Ligand SMILES: Nc1ncnc2c1ncn2[C@@H]1O[C@H](COP(=O)(O)OP(=O)(O)OP(=O)(O)O)[C@@H](O)[C@H]1O
């Protein structure tokens with residue numbers, strides 16, 4: 001051992017280094033993962049000959065964007081995938097990541113005539129072939145490999161020189177340079193950096209598929225978010241058909257975009273008119289049902305909020321929600337009791353946003369209150385009505401964002417009247433389209449008008 005060499009301890013899971021052995025890693029909380037190693041500093045001074053390379057900006061180059069011609073997808077990535085970009089596609093297990101990746105690849109190959117590689121560390125060629133058959137993908141569309149060793153993957157990419165490579169998933173890739181297990185923090189980071197370097201150098205689009213783990217994203221894609229150019233998350237209720245593709249980070253476009261898809265036998269199909277789909281099965285003249293306009297990112301969506309109130313069976317009445325926050329519901333019930341003098345303590349209250357969507361914006365307050373009162377009184381709200389607005393604790397109705405977009409969407413879908421906050425009048429000064437705007441400033445007067 002050289003005189004300056006020191007014995008140190010390294011976590012075999014996350015790569016954290018400690019001068020002493022520790023039972024539990026303070027970084028990744030793994031037990032008994034520390035192993036001894038000898039840290040011998042290099043004798044040559046590495047700072048001597050190192051020098052950075054310098055370049056001028058190049059504003060004349062116009063990098064190519066590859067279009068899938070699926071407008072829902074292209075919009076989310078900022079108008080097509082940028083050549084040489086690194087995209088992280090994350091989502092819960094089984095949500096449809098591999099499905100959309102295969103479909104994107106198929107469309108890119110058809111429209112842009114590009115060469116593609118698909119590395120599947122999770123599924124066998126047989127499993128992938130079954131899915132590809134269901135999605136109507138041609139056998140010879142792209143090359144497939146089940147390799148997980150990052151060195152072999154990188155060499156394969158360098159040899160085949162594709163325009164796009166998909167790694168499904170980054171958690172299964174492993175680097176022989178690291179002692180830790182595949183899926184651990186240091187492995188995921190090392191493999192992603194290696195792939196990024198090769199992608200950027202050779203102008204290859206790299207799509208990394210990543211799982212969100214249930215236990216706090218330890219080796220999940222969160223770790224990679226700052227490294228990659230674009231982060232897309234696929235969300236949705238697995239028991240429902242709708243899937244939302246959301247851009248969380250995008251170096252080449254807006255992050256306020258979502259794409260809405262429906263999971264079908266032949267794969268994910270873009271939903272062209274989501275408001276229509278979400279209102280499709282609405283029962284006309286049903287009490288407890290209110291149509292509202294919610295905003296998901298920058299996109300206005302007409303949705304149905306349903307409330308059902310039944311006589312409570314237990315001493316503590318139930319409050320159950322899907323799609324809105326349960327604490328917000330408790331607050332709204334308190335407002336109903338205090339400001340409208342309608343007592344809800346004897347009722348079990350269920351509130352549901354139809355279609356498995358989630359909205360945690362305050363604009364849902366007013367339609368939720370109206371749906372609950374409509375259910376208690378058993379009086380339906382007129383079918384041609386849209387309601388939105390935030391409600392304060394004193395029963396005042398407050399303004400919400402992007403009023404004009406919401407009103408335009410209601411108009412587009414053929415609704416005749418909207419109940420909306422009085423303070424929204426200013427934003428709609430120049431709005432002269434044919435829809436009746438009922439401005440309301442407190443819930444007491446709105447409830448008197450509707451019931
Ligand atoms: N025949 C089918 N018809 C409709 N939908 C199907 C069919 N087969 C599978 N699916 C849908 O595909 C989903 C699985 O898709 P996929 O394997 O692409 O997800 P994933 O996110 O890649 O999963 P994993 O985390 O296991 O890699 C299922 O949850 C189901 O909704």
Ligand SMILES: [Mg+2]
Nearest residue numbers: 097098122168
């Ligand atoms: Mg998969």
